[in-house]
Amino acid sequence: MSQHDDDRRWMEKAIDLAWKCPPSETAFSVGAVIVDADGNEISNGYSRETDAHVHAEESALAKLAPDDPRLASATIYSTLEPCTQRRSRPLSCTQLILRAGLPRVVIAWREPDLFVTNCAGIETLRSADINTFEIPELTQEAREMNAHILNAE
Numbered sequence: 001m002s003q004h005d006d007d008r009r010w011m012e013k014a015i016d017l018a019w020k021c022p023p024s025e026t027a028f029s030v031g032a033v034i035v036d037a038d039g040n041e042i043s044n045g046y047s048r049e050t051d052a053h054v055h056a057e058e059s060a061l062a063k064l065a066p067d068d069p070r071l072a073s074a075t076i077y078s079t080l081e082p083c084t085q086r087r088s089r090p091l092s093c094t095q096l097i098l099r100a101g102l103p104r105v106v107i108a109w110r111e112p113d114l115f116v117t118n119c120a121g122i123e124t125l126r127s128a129d130i131n132t133f134e135i136p137e138l139t140q141e142a143r144e145m146n147a148h149i150l151n152a153e
């Protein structure tokens with residue numbers, strides 16, 4: 001199986017998780033999966049999983065020890081570009097990813113300017129030498145659970 005096939009499979013799992021999010025009119029439903037270098041899932045999370053403000057990446061990372069050695073070679077799959085601004089928490093998801101030392105991030109779609117303008121998650125990660133990849137062929141699937149918000153624009 002190719003890296004692209006693996007990336008698609010894990011992103012599809014993240015999309016399934018995003019469907020579990022309690023609906024919101026003011027935040028996107030996002031799923032995230034963290035996979036170790038051997039291709040094993042080590043954590044996952046989704047928006048509003050543990051409280052009304054938790055983001056998917058934040059939820060997945062919170063289930064692992066900050067010094068978990070697997071993080072140094074892991075990939076995080078997030079259905080939406082990691083945030084660079086937060087009103088409800090001191091650290092953005094981009095900052096949490098950098099702090100965790102994750103070397104690779106895969107997303108399905110970029111954050112639109114609906115709730116936060118000029119999200120620069122991918123650019124911020126790339127400037128920190130994090131390998132970032134997008135799977136545009138899964139963008140529509142990753143947006144579907146957010147149609148009630150996106151169609152109201």
